[in-house]
Amino acid sequence: MARLPLYLRALSALSERGVPTVSSEELAAAAGVNSAKLRKDLSYLGSYGTRGVGYDVEYLVYQISRELGLTQDWPVAIIGIGNLGHALANYGGFASRGFRVAALLDADRAVAGQRIAGMVVRHMDDLEQIVRDDRVSIGVITTPAPAAQGVCDRLVAAGITSILNFAPTVLAVPEGVDVRKVDLSIELQILAFHEQRKSATDAGPTLPPTAPPPAGTAARGDRGGDLPEVMPA
Secondary structure, three states: OOOHHHHHHHHHHHHHOOOOEEOHHHHHHHHOOOHHHHHHHHHOOOOOOEOOOEEEHHHHHHHHHHHOOOOOOEEEEEEOOOHHHHHHHOOOOOHHHOEEEEEEEEOOOOOOOOEEOOEEOEEHHHHHHHHHHOOOOEEEEOOOHHHHHHHHHHHHHOOOOEEEEOOOOOOOOOOOOEEEEOOHHHHHHHHHHHHHHHHHHHOOOOOOOOOOOOOOOOOOOOOOOOOOOOOOO
């Protein structure tokens, strides 16, 4: 399931370029997986392609979209209209992927009432009514970490069972509620780890650290007596 959005993104790009068919090797390379895994994944959808021709791009887009539930409209509410919430509100890719931003909410009354991306920001006091009236399916949390759990609790109490969390904190939710977490700082830290390892490799091998002498013994140079004694601990 986690790979299907990768295939859909690659197929959508091909569709936009007017490409009618694609081989498993080409699609696998575009999605960043191996072709054998891709063919096995698509076989579960009942799509086997045509030998010598490949997969029909438009039909495969439809198959995967249907499997992911993207053939219907999913109203989304974004809570927390700071820099990130503002950017998401202006993102134009939601509609083409089956999602509709139904509401923007913020707890700051100075923010409520502002117009962003053609929508008026509502105050958090209206959350429950908005979820009910707009039939919101997914809540997107872009608040600071201290406020995230409280927002999550209100979303769950209002009947939301799917939450996308951008706040840098782990949310506690009851069984039956699905949470996906996006933490940019963690992803950057993982990249920093890989950069550090690459830098260490480029610098060449390093000598292992020398073990300290046992406590209470003299630490001496190669020719004796040229280093001070180590006093017992």
